[in-house]
Amino acid sequence: MDGTVFFDLLGRGLLGAGRQVLQIGMIVVPLMVVMQFLEELKILEKVSRGLEKPVSWLGLSGAAALPLVVGMSLGLAYGAGMIIKYSRDGRLTHREMILTITFLSLNHSLFEDVLLFVAIGAQGTILQGIRMTAAIAVTILLARLLPRERQTPPVTANSKAKP
């Protein structure tokens, strides 16, 4: 490969990459604005109250609704952060924690992740439909398989989190 060919290729590569970043930036910036509003105006709290009943179909208590909504909209790390806090406060049992994380690890950042791929040509409805269905199915299945906990929460659940 001689010099001119290399620089020509480099130029084309940079142009293509730049266009790609711009295309994604046009989606990410407005999206982050929406997310900021959802978070600061406490809209997620309101949405999660409406979802307490559907969440119970997954074998979870209403307390899991907000971590699920946060994880699905803002991302896995935010959802997990909330799950950790809730399980320390005793609002989620160890079993519920596992089920919530299972659901979220298959299905999180719905808007950002799907739109990124829509921006490069994928079909969003198909993607999100399959991902949501799979997460619901696996969570319900796991809820049947995992034994229900005794009334007293196990001491081992948080052994790592001890100060």
Added chain:
Amino acid sequence: MRCLQILKRGVVSGLRTTGTLALVIVPIYLAVTLLEQTPVLPWIGRACRPLMEFMGLPGEAVMGVVLGNFINLYAAIGAVTPLHLDSRQMTIFALLLLVSHSLPLEAAVSRMAGVRAWPFVLMRIGGAILLAAGLNLCWPV
């Protein structure tokens, strides 16, 4: 007034995210564009064709799958856009990557939440391949 503040914070966070993804996408996009001119990419493509064909994808897309699982979705996008997949292929690729991506980082997050990471990693990789192959089978070309 409060709305303006929120708007401002949102724009800043969006620009910061775009900056981060540019740092990942640009070098990978360049590397793949250059690799396309060498025998390396076709060689990788041929070697991985049987596995990827099963999901209706070209062998070269394996680079996007590997980078996406080890690094993140931005890396996968940087590696796959130079290949110019059609809408059907891109949707299958996206499904594969949406179910299973950024495994080292996200496994660490699950561990932080107090569960063992490896069952989740296995579930995600297995689920991703099954779903992508299933979509390829059910979706007429």
